[in-house]
Amino acid sequence: xxxxxxxxxxxxxxxxxxxxxxxxxxxxxxxxxxxxxxxxxxxxxxxxxxxxxxxxxxxxxxxxxxxxxxxxxxxxxxxxxxxxxxxxxxxxxxxxxxxxxxxxxxxxxxxxxxxxxxxxxxxxxxxxxxxxxxxxxxxxxxxxxxxxxxxxxxxxxxxxxxxxxxxxxxxxxxxxxxxxxxxxxxxxxxxxxxxxxxxxxx
Amino acid sequence: xxxxxxxxxxxxxxxxxxxxxxxxxxxxxxxxxxxxxxxxxxxxxxxxxxxxxxxxxxxxxxxxxxxxxxxxxxxxxxxxxxxxxxxxxxxxxxxxxxxxxxxxxxxxxxxxxxxxxxxxxxxxxxxxxxxxxxxxxxxxxxxxxxxxxxxxxxxxxxxxxxxxxxxxxxxxxxxxxxxxxxxxxxxxxxxxxxxxxxxxxx
Numbered sequence: 001x002x003x004x005x006x007x008x009x010x011x012x013x014x015x016x017x018x019x020x021x022x023x024x025x026x027x028x029x030x031x032x033x034x035x036x037x038x039x040x041x042x043x044x045x046x047x048x049x050x051x052x053x054x055x056x057x058x059x060x061x062x063x064x065x066x067x068x069x070x071x072x073x074x075x076x077x078x079x080x081x082x083x084x085x086x087x088x089x090x091x092x093x094x095x096x097x098x099x100x101x102x103x104x105x106x107x108x109x110x111x112x113x114x115x116x117x118x119x120x121x122x123x124x125x126x127x128x129x130x131x132x133x134x135x136x137x138x139x140x141x142x143x144x145x146x147x148x149x150x151x152x153x154x155x156x157x158x159x160x161x162x163x164x165x166x167x168x169x170x171x172x173x174x175x176x177x178x179x180x181x182x183x184x185x186x187x188x189x190x191x192x193x194x195x196x197x198x199x200x201x202x
Numbered sequence: 203x204x205x206x207x208x209x210x211x212x213x214x215x216x217x218x219x220x221x222x223x224x225x226x227x228x229x230x231x232x233x234x235x236x237x238x239x240x241x242x243x244x245x246x247x248x249x250x251x252x253x254x255x256x257x258x259x260x261x262x263x264x265x266x267x268x269x270x271x272x273x274x275x276x277x278x279x280x281x282x283x284x285x286x287x288x289x290x291x292x293x294x295x296x297x298x299x300x301x302x303x304x305x306x307x308x309x310x311x312x313x314x315x316x317x318x319x320x321x322x323x324x325x326x327x328x329x330x331x332x333x334x335x336x337x338x339x340x341x342x343x344x345x346x347x348x349x350x351x352x353x354x355x356x357x358x359x360x361x362x363x364x365x366x367x368x369x370x371x372x373x374x375x376x377x378x379x380x381x382x383x384x385x386x387x388x389x390x391x392x393x394x395x396x397x398x399x400x401x402x403x404x
Contacts, residue, residue, distance in 0.1 A: 115376050116318030129379040167369015174317050177331040195397025
């Protein structure tokens, strides 16, 4: 985690451009987690990633663009959309992955600092809203597949089910300060899966 | 909303001391919502409430104490613990009340600014955690009564059910930026009530 041993030199597939992208996005997450939104600057990210700042400016001209791509990248990496073959399995896998992502020290700090920045920066609020809209649409595949399997009624509200699944995880992270772990993720998933399934019987 | 017509002069039951308390707590909520945590000062609250700052310092020596009492007071006022006679009724009433509280302009801004401050101030984080612990314990009466009525199994996890109920409301407020209204509250409550009830059958 220093520019002495630049990350761009790490062996990663995809060539130099992809390596620079990986290094810059990882550096953005670290700087955000450590210094908060106000401490995030293109210069700080470039220094942390071990690249020249014009390299960063060229591809990510604003803090908001850096944040948008970093958030999307971390989600794809840490919270892939599961396809286990059952609604309960998918919701459990998803809740556990979210816990793994936002429960890590860097994930916790990043989430808190972005929520805080959303309340003062319209640009960050817009980036965050766009991220979540895309994220919920993507993850709705879980509900679509459960409907196709006949586990859920066709009229099921995918966003409602997914928001209710992740809700208590973020409540603990942002409001109560209670710990989140795999066991909590499992219990939330079981409750929401039962509720979504029972909804079809009513 | 000005100190020209001081709120302490309003006709409210409870005498002068209670009127001062009401005025100071209302002023705290307004200053927090408008100026954020950094803009909150005992002086600003005293000016807004139309009282002398020593009056505030004497009863609430710190910003954290002001925030703690204001948050508790607003919850008691806007989110009373419902007792409608059924789990679904109680969860629906609770979700609607939370929407009414955090969905108002002052409630939205207060919630966002306190979540933001919790990520940088240990004192605010502790006040917030204590508030939520007390709040969840108090609201657990809903689940206790549902167990007594035989609607829920005795082993039901009250905090889990309540965190899952409020979760999606805060997800929309703090993350997705999607609107929250009574209809959304109703759908969340129906999902969570169904899930909690179905859990007893498994």
